[in-house]
Amino acid sequence: MSGDEACTSRALLARATAGDTAAFGALVRMHQRSVYSLALRMLSDRHQAEDLAQDVFLQLYRSLAALESEDHLSFWLRRVTMHRAIDRLRRERRYAAMPLADAEIVASDSADADPILERRLRGLLEELAPAARAVIVLRYQEDLDPVEIGRTLKMSVNTVKSHLKRSLALLRAALAVPGSGAGGGSPTPPRPLPSGHRLLI
Amino acid sequence: MSHEDTNRDDNHDVEQRLRAALRPVDPGAGFVGGVMARIAAERPRSARLPRAPAAASWLTFALAASIVLALLVTHQQQARRTEQGLEARRQLIQALRVAGDKLDLASRIVNAQQPPPNSSDSGA
Numbered sequence: 325m326s327g328d329e330a331c332t333s334r335a336l337l338a339r340a341t342a343g344d345t346a347a348f349g350a351l352v353r354m355h356q357r358s359v360y361s362l363a364l365r366m367l368s369d370r371h372q373a374e375d376l377a378q379d380v381f382l383q384l385y386r387s388l389a390a391l392e393s394e395d396h397l398s399f400w401l402r403r404v405t406m407h408r409a410i411d412r413l414r415r416e417r418r419y420a421a422m423p424l425a426d427a428e429i430v431a432s433d434s435a436d437a438d439p440i441l442e443r444r445l446r447g448l449l450e451e452l453a454p455a456a457r458a459v460i461v462l463r464y465q466e467d468l469d470p471v472e473i474g475r476t477l478k479m480s481v482n483t484v485k486s487h488l489k490r491s492l493a494l495l496r497a498a499l500a501v502p503g504s505g506a507g508g509g510s511p512t513p514p515r516p517l518p519s520g521h522r523l524l525i
Numbered sequence: 526m527s528h529e530d531t532n533r534d535d536n537h538d539v540e541q542r543l544r545a546a547l548r549p550v551d552p553g554a555g556f557v558g559g560v561m562a563r564i565a566a567e568r569p570r571s572a573r574l575p576r577a578p579a580a581a582s583w584l585t586f587a588l589a590a591s592i593v594l595a596l597l598v599t600h601q602q603q604a605r606r607t608e609q610g611l612e613a614r615r616q617l618i619q620a621l622r623v624a625g626d627k628l629d630l631a632s633r634i635v636n637a638q639q640p641p642p643n644s645s646d647s648g649a
Contacts, residue, residue: 442546
């Protein structure tokens with residue numbers, strides 16, 4: 325976030341805390357992309373993600389007085405979103421029943437590797453246990469380091485690192501990425517996941 | 526290239542692909558409107574909330590005032606009863622004292638009217 329944006333955000337937060345709903349609307353617009361994307365990558369369903377993101381902003385509206393700064397706001401939004409998403413996944417246990425068939429079929433039919441691989445990667449993420457998925461999403465979507473991820477998910481740094489290492493190894497094995505083909509031009513199709521294999525960490 | 530180098534390259538490749546696959550996306554156009562509508566729907570409910578504590582505190586105040594008033598009245602009645610009791614005691618003591626004085630006076634009169642015992646009569 326640039327300096328101007330930070331100032332604007334701080335001013336908006338102060339006005340929203342004082343009861344200015346228009347300022348709160350501007351805050352929602354400013355953070356909707358991040359919150360919605362976190363929810364979407366965790367739940368893999370647009371409607372559920374929108375519903376969860378709206379719940380998070382509603383909770384934010386009720387908790388405005390407790391927020392001290394713009395940084396605190398971003399941290400709060402990430403933490404509440406991820407905890408709500410993890411709770412919902414654990415309640416519904418959707419991750420255990422999510423098939424990979426769609427991604428594999430599309431992958432084998434197309435010669436355009438990158439979008440297909442991206443879709444397959446998202447499909448593989450759905451196979452991860454909620455906590456491991458949350459670590460990966462915060463690391464590669466929000467670009468947080470392990471310490472920040474640990475604070476957000478109330479997890480030790482070692483656990484975060486362990487999740488990252490194991491998830492990357494499993495994803496790499498599932499994708500069968502060729503060592504020299506990192507440029508994205510490789511037509512090599514991803515290796516299908518062995519039947520019954522679940523990346524549950 | 527060593528096995529470790531190959532692993533590092535592979536990880537880097539997976540990381541790049543993960544970043545690309547997890548690019549943030551915008552929600553639908555009506556998202557902010559939906560949030561604001563939910564807040565607007567909630568506000569009248571929360572606006573009613575302060576009234577409930579106000580009513581409750583008024584009730585508490587009224588109850589406390591009633592209790593204080595009742596205690597005050599009871600205390601005054603008790604004080605009045607004590608005062609009346611003390612007054613009655615004073616009057617009783619006064620009456621007894623007066624009665625005692627009268628009896629004392631009557632006794633002295635009776636004693637004065639009785640003839641003293643005659644020594645000659647007793648001799649006859």
